Amino acid sequence: MYESFVNKALSKWMEGTGDEGDIVISSRIRLARNLSTLPFPHLLNSTDAKKVVTMIHDALQSLQAQEEEKDLVFINLLELQPMERAILVDKHLISPQHADEVAGRGLIVSLDESVSILINEEDHLRIQCLYPGLELEKVWNQASKVDDLFESQLDFAFDEKLGYLTACPTNVGTGMRASVMMHLPALVMTNQASRVLASLTQLGMTVRGLFGEGTEATGNLFQISNQVTLGRSEEEIISNLLVVAKQLIDQERMARHLLLKETKKQLEDQVWRAYGILTHARVISSQEAMSLLSKVRLGTDMGMIKTVSPQTLNEMLVLTRPAFLQKVKGKDISAFERDAQRATIIREKLLTEPLNQ
Ligand SMILES: Nc1ncnc2c1ncn2[C@@H]1O[C@H](COP(=O)(O)OP(=O)(O)OP(=O)(O)O)[C@@H](O)[C@H]1O
Structure with missing residues (x-):
């Protein structure tokens, strides 16, 4: 079954459609969730890691028995060749880290590849949703729906005061990272990109390269995401990112206009x-x-x-x-x-x- 995901190069997020599609390549929401009964992945022994995969796989099967999420497919990463896992990284369906250490890990992907759930990456579940263009609300609705469905089957680690508990303290609260991948060539050509992007940290944003954390920006593609997950609602995080993305779009359009004029x-x-x-x-x-x-x-x-x-x-x-x-x-x-x-x-x-x- 996994073959269909590695044989074709095109995923939904690459359709080149969606709002502001000429500058915003894709929008992503990622939710970090953990099972309340087992240690976080970095503290798991291999038996418990397998238990996590089984519990999440069972949850999927029980959802499917109720006619929910029929288009989600479970993939055993151990069945894939390293080159096939690298293709899933290139398609942004899994992170580079998830392709490296596969024992005790798993993956669930939707047929159109707009949803992928990484099992036992940094957290027990990393629910990610990807759409083409500036479509943060659409991705949030989709991610939230998938989250609710799995939460109806599994007991997530949650604290009344703090919110969702995560392996890394920087994700506690909403467990959400919202991001947009933007193509900003005119800002780079007019030597404004470093200044403009550096100023985003003061607005609580992180700028990353093409493959996320620790990767270089290449092809003038930048991923901009929220830094803070605690003390803000999901809607606030999304609307802040939307404001920042719109400002960047305006600045990129102005720079394009300037290049054309001068x-x-x-x-x-x-x-x-x-x-x-x-x-x-x-x-x-x-x-x-x-x-x-x-x-x-x-x-x-x-x-x-x-x-x-x-x-x-x-x-x-x-x-x-x-x-x-x-x-x-x-x-x-x-x-x-x-x-x-x-x-x-x-x-x-x-x-x-x-x-x-
Ligand atoms: N807007 C986006 N469009 C396409 N792919 C994205 C987008 N944002 C992030 N990604 C991909 O998601 C993967 C993970 O990205 P990243 O490391 O930034 O976040 P994360 O793992 O969810 O967060 P954290 O670093 O907090 O654990 C990478 O492969 C990255 O390229």
Whole structure:
């Protein structure tokens, strides 16, 4: 069953749709929950870790017996090859940490891949919901529904004063991290990104790279999320993030406008050079591909390139990652072979979409 999740590159969050979809790639809500009867994952022995997985799997089966959440699928991560788990990371269905240590861990995913539940990652349950565009309320409604369903079957660790109890004290309270992944190339090109993003910490926000905590921003993609989970309601956290996201969208739009007004030719040159390299290169590193794809995306959003769809660009975020390239070849390949395979995939994808100037 898990094959369908690793065979296709496209997940719902990459559809390139949703509110402000030209700047906000995706919105995510993650809820951290723990069973009241067992120690947190970092203190679990392997027998108890298996017990947690079984209890959550049983809860899912009992929900399904009541005709609830029929499209959720349980996946035994031990059945997957490391390369297949890496694909789930690239699709943002699991965190890099969850792919590394798989014994005593589990995963539940919805068929459209908008919901995934990580079992025994940092907490017993990490319920995550992902949608394309700026759709925080929609993701919150979905995450909250899944949370309620599992809470109807399981006893979650909860304190009247503190709220939900979590392995890391920074998540106590709502256990919620709300985040938006934003494409901010014009703020970077006009040298405003570092200043603007640094100021977000004063507003209680964290800025992370493409794969979350401890990862670099690449391709001008930034993940912005709430830092505080305690003493605020879920709705407050979401509305604060929404305000911040909207301000960033305005600033990015202003920077795009400025680039168009003052340096239109240079901007067009950069966009078309990026398109030219991507459609002709024979060998390309992941870093270079990400940076050029960001420019093509900007050119698409600003109406310079008319035929490349946002969905194709999002899909390439996964298709050009090492794990997927390896999967396409069906065997382990060297770094050089990966770079060559990446160039071929990008060329073929971009050139099948006829060029319109
Ligand atoms: N808006 C988003 N769109 C797509 N993927 C996201 C988004 N926000 C986070 N992710 C992905 O979710 C995974 C986990 O992200 P991150 O480490 O930031 O949060 P977390 O693990 O939920 O929180 P914490 O660090 O508090 O434990 C990463 O793979 C990251 O890329």
